[in-house]
Amino acid sequence: MSRDEYSSGTDPIKRRALPAILSVSTCIHPWVKRIRPSLPVSAVILLLSILTATAQIRTGPGWVWQNPLPQGNPLYSIHFAPDKEVGFAVGSDNTILFTKDGGFRWTRQNIPFSDVAFSSVFVKDKNTAFVVGARGTVYMTADAGKEWKRVNVDTRDHLSSIEFVGADARTGWITGTYGRILKTADGGITWKQQDAKITERLLSVDALDENNVAAVGLGGAVTITSDGGETWRSADPCSGALVSDVAYVSAKMLVVAGFGGCVAVSDDAGASWTSIDIFSRADLLSLSFSDALHGSMTDANGLVWITGDGGRTWLPFNVRTNPKLVAIYFGDEFTGWAVGENGLIVRTDDGGFSWRRLSEGGREDVNDLVFLDDEIGVAVGSRGKVWLTNDAGKSWLPTFSGTLSNLNSAFFFDGQRGWVVGDSGTVLRTINGGASWGKGISSVTDDLLSVNFVSDRIGFAVGSSGTILRTDSAGAYWQKMDSGTKLWLEDVKFFDDRTGIVVGAKGTILRTTDGAQTWTPIKTNLRENLYSVSFYDDKNGFAVGSSGITLRTSDGGLTWQDQESASRFNLFAVQAFGPDAAIAVGELGTILVTEDGAKTWGVQPTITSKVLQAIVYRGGSKVWVAGRGGTMMKRTDSLSPRTMTVPKGPPILKSALPRAKPKPRIPLVTITDDGDIPFAVPVKKP
Numbered sequence: 001m002s003r004d005e006y007s008s009g010t011d012p013i014k015r016r017a018l019p020a021i022l023s024v025s026t027c028i029h030p031w032v033k034r035i036r037p038s039l040p041v042s043a044v045i046l047l048l049s050i051l052t053a054t055a056q057i058r059t060g061p062g063w064v065w066q067n068p069l070p071q072g073n074p075l076y077s078i079h080f081a082p083d084k085e086v087g088f089a090v091g092s093d094n095t096i097l098f099t100k101d102g103g104f105r106w107t108r109q110n111i112p113f114s115d116v117a118f119s120s121v122f123v124k125d126k127n128t129a130f131v132v133g134a135r136g137t138v139y140m141t142a143d144a145g146k147e148w149k150r151v152n153v154d155t156r157d158h159l160s161s162i163e164f165v166g167a168d169a170r171t172g173w174i175t176g177t178y179g180r181i182l183k184t185a186d187g188g189i190t191w192k193q194q195d196a197k198i199t200e201r202l203l204s205v206d207a208l209d210e211n212n213v214a215a216v217g218l219g220g221a222v223t224i225t226s227d228g229g230e231t232w233r234s235a236d237p238c239s240g241a242l243v244s245d246v247a248y249v250s251a252k253m254l255v256v257a258g259f260g261g262c263v264a265v266s267d268d269a270g271a272s273w274t275s276i277d278i279f280s281r282a283d284l285l286s287l288s289f290s291d292a293l294h295g296s297m298t299d300a301n302g303l304v305w306i307t308g309d310g311g312r313t314w315l316p317f318n319v320r321t322n323p324k325l326v327a328i329y330f331g332d333e334f335t336g337w338a339v340g341e342n343g344l345i346v347r348t349d350d351g352g353f354s355w356r357r358l359s360e361g362g363r364e365d366v367n368d369l370v371f372l373d374d375e376i377g378v379a380v381g382s383r384g385k386v387w388l389t390n391d392a393g394k395s396w397l398p399t400f401s402g403t404l405s406n407l408n409s410a411f412f413f414d415g416q417r418g419w420v421v422g423d424s425g426t427v428l429r430t431i432n433g434g435a436s437w438g439k440g441i442s443s444v445t446d447d448l449l450s451v452n453f454v455s456d457r458i459g460f461a462v463g464s465s466g467t468i469l470r471t472d473s474a475g476a477y478w479q480k481m482d483s484g485t486k487l488w489l490e491d492v493k494f495f496d497d498r499t500g501i502v503v504g505a506k507g508t509i510l511r512t513t514d515g516a517q518t519w520t521p522i523k524t525n526l527r528e529n530l531y532s533v534s535f536y537d538d539k540n541g542f543a544v545g546s547s548g549i550t551l552r553t554s555d556g557g558l559t560w561q562d563q564e565s566a567s568r569f570n571l572f573a574v575q576a577f578g579p580d581a582a583i584a585v586g587e588l589g590t591i592l593v594t595e596d597g598a599k600t601w602g603v604q605p606t607i608t609s610k611v612l613q614a615i616v617y618r619g620g621s622k623v624w625v626a627g628r629g630g631t632m633m634k635r636t637d638s639l640s641p642r643t644m645t646v647p648k649g650p651p652i653l654k655s656a657l658p659r660a661k662p663k664p665r666i667p668l669v670t671i672t673d674d675g676d677i678p679f680a681v682p683v684k685k686p
Helices: 003-007 012-016 018-028 031-035 041-050
Strands: 063-067 075-080 087-091 095-099 107-109 118-123 129-133 137-141 159-165 171-176 181-184 192-194 202-207 213-217 222-225 233-235 243-248 254-258 263-266 284-289 295-299 303-307 315-318 325-330 336-340 345-348 366-371 377-381 386-389 397-399 407-412 418-422 427-430 448-453 459-463 468-471 479-481 489-494 500-504 509-512 530-535 541-545 550-553 561-563 571-578 581-586 591-594 612-617 623-627 632-635
Touching: 075 325, 075 336, 087 118, 087 129, 087 336, 095 118, 129 159, 129 171, 137 159, 159 213, 171 202, 171 213, 213 243, 213 254, 254 284, 295 325, 295 336, 366 612, 366 623, 377 407, 377 418, 418 448, 418 459, 459 489, 459 500, 500 530, 500 541, 541 571, 541 581, 581 612, 581 623
Parallel strands: 075 118, 118 159, 159 202, 202 243, 243 284, 284 325, 366 407, 407 448, 448 489, 489 530, 530 571, 571 612
Antiparallel strands: 063 632, 075 087, 087 095, 095 107, 118 129, 129 137, 159 171, 171 181, 181 192, 202 213, 213 222, 222 233, 243 254, 254 263, 284 295, 295 303, 303 315, 325 336, 336 345, 366 377, 377 386, 386 397, 407 418, 418 427, 448 459, 459 468, 468 479, 489 500, 500 509, 530 541, 541 550, 550 561, 571 581, 581 591, 612 623, 623 632
16 A cells, blocks of 8 residues: 555555554655665665664653563664573664573663663673663663663664673674774773764674674665774675675675675685675565574564675575564574564574574454453454454463464453454454354445444444444344445444444544444544544544544534644544543554543553554553554553543443453463564473
8 A cells, every 4th residue: 555545544444554654664764765666665664673763762660561572673683692591682673682592591781861762782800791772871880770871872862772892892893874983902991983974874893803804784884894894895785776785704704684685705805706696686674694504594574594605605594474583693503592573582593494482472462352251351453363452461262263474353241242343344352251253144245344242132333445334233234324435434432322422534423323324524624534432421432544634513513623642643542531531542652641631641661662553441540452463461550640540431331231340361272472473481401
């Protein structure tokens, strides 16, 4: 889908992926288009990861990751001490992970008052490590991360890579934006700038010894020194394509890897280069050699490439579902680690032929989240994923849904009866709290984006191309209703079996008072897409959408007031928890709260910049948010110093059946969550 298609509102279902990318690539990093105007969306994501995204990063206390574990922010670098036991992984949103057992268990470390993306880490020994990141950030630890100290480097450039060499690791280099190169000769205490006469961002640096160093980056930049950085000479082995990584194989031999499948080898310390055809045009992301013969690299298609002859020939290996691995590091010929999107950490013990997970949990997008009480919850997402929790989200159990279609919305009438809708007219229903699911017959192939029931039998669903469905058979069969529009309809809420509100593309708001037989457009004078609507009672409600748009109604949706929010980012979900109070979430980890009828919105700090597209609030600290890449987080502190009321919600029609209470359940058909990559198991030492 093109940006024009998205902005026109004709296909806003893709909102879950595109808006954040567009906002970052066009507003935060305008040079992305300069580098490669035809760059596909997936490559933009990876490029921003490699270049350490400098978007509006939100970090703050009061949240805990529930999925993935140990966390779900993208990771950009991993490195281990010589013992291959102590290691660090770093990434966006102030993320620093520490392990002392080879990566089988990780703990998150915090640097007080830091609010950056960390792009690279170097571990000298079991106690000493350095990390670098955005806005000239350099930190070091001498006690395995118990305390991190800021290192002054006298620059505000975004730093991309760090490397130390020598038996005592006293000599090192850092690279960054605008061709920035910094050197230390005292173990990292002080750093001095060097001039390679390059203005492109340098993404990676590798050093053979105190004299021989190479750095690579944007615009095909390759710069090499043989005198410790006093003088530098440039090369362009990738013909202007972005060069993502470089590795010294021996004193004379270097290997570079870059976009468009570029691999080049030099046998004369960079004086001349030979292109290596790997018969792939995939963008190559990272490179690591364990000795003069054995090396590995990762690409944007999720493959790991292996060489056994110093980089002259390469063989690709598939890591199951092709996760995007942004950084790779080998401690020896056999033992290696890689990190990438959604907090994924993997390990190999056979030289890269097979990889196993060190992180836990699913990586599929979470599109909706429902809690039936303070402990029992259900989440749904991409590729037919359904998860259950019986312990407030501490653990999530994947259950068999019987479909691979994206699931977009869930609704439960009581503790046992619930419904889910998704792409291609998918309707699922359960009578046992989600332990198993059966299919309903929607008789449409349109993507369904929202579902809402007013009794155990009467419900409504909306979706693409103006689709509105109604059922009076508990979701077994559905009837298509005339909406009067072909615009995408994103959310639906009914007060009773006759009165309801629908919101959608281009500021669309529809209202019915006859059970969806006819619909009246509500004038708003908006062009922004509306993605979510929520009512506290049958009068007071809120709607949110693209570009941070927020609306408020106090007459059941007859009229709406456009209110300014504290964000210009797209908002994908809102929940009202009082006549004048609501909480909304959106792209780049945005969480907003209002208590004055949307006159003002307060920004809540979070620990992620991932796109958030679902919110559940049950008062106090009982707050859950969910979104892309399997993101599920829970609040540990109250959102406000004062007590807030639990959402009241519209009245529910009386049912012939008693309202069943939620109770713990176990999936009837057990599946392995994210079982595409098996778990790594520590090898027992004799």
